Amino acid sequence: MTIVSRALLVCGALLIGVTGTRAQTPLVDEAAAPSEPYQGPFAYDEEEIVVARSPAEPVALDLPQGLSLRDYEASPTGREAAVIVEDAARRQQVAFWAFGRDGFSRRIDVPAQTRLVSITWHPRGKAVFLLATTERGSQILRLDATAASFTPTTVYSSAASLRRLVVGPRPFEVNGEKAPVLRLFFGEKLASGAYALRTVTETGKGLYTVVGPQRDAGKKNDDEAPNTTIAASALPLQFHPAGNQLVWEDQKKCLHRLTYAADNWGKSAPLGRDCGHTLTYTPNGIAMIDWQPGQPGIRIKGLVDNSDQAALGEYKLDSVPSQMPDGRGVIALTTNGAVRSLRYLPISVPLADVANAWMYMESAADQQAFVRDRGLFRRLPEMDQLYKLYDTESYQCGAPDTRVPTRPYFVTTDLFWELYSAAFDGLFIILEREQAGPAFARFVAAADAELARRHPGSRMAKAFAAAHAVLDGRSESNAEARLIVAARGAEQSLALQETLDFAQFKPRGHYTTDAQKRYFGAVRYLSALPLSAEDTAMLRGLDASVGRAATDWIAVYRPFIASSRLDLVWGGAASTIASHPDTRGLRLFPLSWGWDNEALDNVVDHADRPAAERIVTRDGGSRLLPSGLDFAAVAGNRLASELLSRDFATYPNLAGRIAAVRQRFAAAGGQSRSSLYDSWIAALATQWADSTTASTVAGPVWNAKRLQTGLASWATLRHATVLVNDKTVAECGEGGFEAIVMQPPRGYVEPDPASFAAIADLFEATIGMVRDGRSLAADAAANARLRDGIVRRLTESRDSIRKYQRIAEKELKGETLSAEDYRLIQYVARAAEHNFLIFSSLSNPQYALSNPDPMMKVVDVADAPGTTRELGVGRPLEWDQIVPHGGRSQIVKGGVYSYYEFASPRPLDDAEWRKMVDAQPRPDWVARHLSANVLSCPARQP
Known part of the structure; x- marks a missing residue:
């Protein structure tokens, strides 16, 4: 349709x-x-x-001796970064860094029996999700971002080791849930030592395998079950900013992307040609950050323009940098001798x-x-x-x-504007059809009859007879009417015995039906008649009707x-x-x-006007046709005036004429x-x-x-x-x-x-x-x-x-x-x-x-x-x-x-x-x- x-x-x-x-x-x-x-x-x-907009300048927080970072990530709001810190006694805290040089803005102590290994933000910045290990296995926890103490809720528990926690940025409509819910993606270690990339909702439901050595038991491969990509081992890395494309890493550290196609997973495809590189999408989705262990800085690789630019080469980044949500910088951990620093570093990404x-x-x-x-x-x-x-x-x-x-x-x-033009046009056509057309027909018929009776053979009698013939569809019976309908160009008028441009009587605009075409030709012809004083007196002397x-x-x-x-x-x-x-x-x-007519009239040459108003070149060449830019310039558009600069140079009087009309136009408010x-x-x-x-x-x-x-x-x-x-x-x-x-x-x-x-x-x-x-x-x-x-x-x-x-x-x-x-x-x-x-x-x-x-x-x-x-x-x-x-x-x-x-x-x-x-x-x-x-x-x- x-x-x-x-x-x-x-x-x-x-x-x-x-x-x-x-x-x-x-x-x-x-x-x-x-x-x-x-x-x-x-x-x-x-x-x-x-x-929030990222800081314009680099910021470094040097870590005290003995303090280390287990993981960190920039907030989706860009106002802070969440960090897992650990001191020499292995005591951990969830800390928040607001890009100050003096330290963390707040800290939350973690109980000794809980070991945090990964942290990631809720897409709306309301909470952080934590990957933790305990004596009983691994857990995914959710902690309110404004919490004053470590009071998380448990999302998922497993006896197996969990690794790499990624939150999908968009919710899913999951059976059993009253509203769409987020899904969390993680690697769960198998008995073989490989990892299966699995997902569970933020409420701990709907567990299944996205990528792994085999499909989950009891899951059918049909429309009612999730599709599973078969791979020896898989860990999640990141989602594309659109929210429906998951980047994952296989056992060889090669990257792949897997798209969620509306209501199920599609096929996986390789991402990048080099294994061992960690590629992460920039927030705008048109570039990727390439980080390699042991190599200085990063490379920014354009996905559209195929650009490849080195950045931050003066730093050695100890782990994959976390990108700021506005794309203007990264959070990274660096080492310089014995000093380890948490840094905010600006980067330059097109359309960041x-x-x-x-x-x-x-x-x-x-x-x-x-x-x-x-x-x-x-x-x-x-x-x-x-x-x-x-x-x-x-x-x-x-x-x-x-x-x-x-x-x-x-x-x-x-x-x-287009809606108004339809309204204007529609009303114009209605009134023309219902009122103007019948009135014009009465006028032409009455004038034709009166002139034929009182002034037979006159210019006006011939002209109105021709218009009447056109209007009634009888043009074949009248030679002048045939010229009007043919509308070929400049020809000798048989009624007026002078040259008329009959091309002007060609129907155009909304005049497309036969009746409308006849009306257009007849109206335009009579409107163009050059009337002498004798013609005017003759017409005014006709019957008052x-x-x-x-x-x-x-x-x-x-x-x-x-x-x-x-x-x-x-x-x-x-x-x-x-x-x-x-x-x-x-x-x-x-x-x-x-005012549009007035503007156009003043920007073309007229031989009978004073020299100061002539629109001619210095050699006397005339400007014969105006441009729409002339009217726009008269109405005050600056770009139109700039675009006319060449014409201003060619025709010395043009700028002055536009300025003069512009002044009058502005004074009249365009009316x-x-x-x-x-x-x-x-x-x-x-x-x-x-x-x-x-x-x-x-x-x-x-x-x-x-x-x-x-x-x-x-x-x-x-x-x-x-x-x-x-x-x-x-x-x-x-x-x-x-x-x-x-x-x-x-x-x-x-x-x-x-x-x-x-x-x-x-x-x-x-x-x-x-x-x-x-x-x-x-x-x-x-x-x-x-x-x-x-x-x-x-x-x-x-x-x-x-x-x-x-x-x-x-x-x-x-x-x-x-x-x-x-x-x-x-x-x-x-x-x-x-x-x-x-x-x-x-x-x-x-x-x-x-x-x-x-x-x-x-x-x-x-x-x-x-x-x-x-x-x-x-x-x-x-x-x-x-x-x-x-x-x-x-x-x-x-x-x-x-x-x-x-x-x-x-x-x-x-x-x-x-x-x-x-x-x-x-x-x-x-x-x-x-x-x-x-x-x-x-x-x-x-």
């Missing part, structure tokens, strides 16, 4: 096939979307430890504190990009909707599964457009932001002239009038604004992402309003033994609360427009239900975005996120996908839920002789970014827009764009951060 079909079945099973009256809209079907929040399979109430780095390193180049930029983008082949990325760790990799390591999500503003129909048609679009640059034949004042008058006369329709279009433009300025507060992800990738997000969102706005927007023109798994419970993915929200707030405000403005606006359906009852349903969906979306805004605010303040916050992040697709599908269904006359059009779209925004500037939105990109996490860092993944701009000899429609998008070059400032790899699914351990 594809993601789309799953979403339709899950979110809209009751909506599909709604073919009755429009009152049967899915927008008012309460059963369509559960009101209860989705809890999901992950236990976000699991306590999460916060890791990035806890889940192993999940994202598909190549050495990826690793270099994360080291350099803290993030990167990835292609998402075949993906055609942004929200689908937020299913990739579930439905593309199998059902949501707590037994599989899962990458955390990154909630981006892009997801909600013609003017009323025209104003009814125009009024539908008012909430969706900025003011016109030109005065209109019937009502409407020209925009106050246009810095240069348009000499082309009046127009029939108020083509939108917002030209009170409309959704202007509010969207103003919100883009928030998305583009430089932020000094979001230091958690600050860097070149985030800068590029913010610029790309705004440009792509702007492209979707222009795409939705392509019919009514003016343009700049330059002149010139089932069953098994036990399920392992992996760590729940704890994601992150893009730390940009201002942009989330701006998008929520757009939804708020749209709610007001729908409540106070025009009818959405002819039938009063259907209109009321449809209006209420749309308002409810808009309100749900607004409230959902506010929740993510508050999470982003908490992140910036360094506050701890709640279990509900993490659930909201992991299941963000539910916050966006359902309403996205609902809003997209508004384009369907029956409002039936269906697969939405792919998000890839293209729109033309400016023209020059023989060419046009196209803005394209491509397939979504994945954004992988290092973010703070529990005192360390982690990488999260989210969906973002991809943006393109290029020159085309003619306007393109979406179908043409979707055929070429995958081969289209990306902007350099995005491509430089683009990985050549897609992520493995599920995450692959290096």
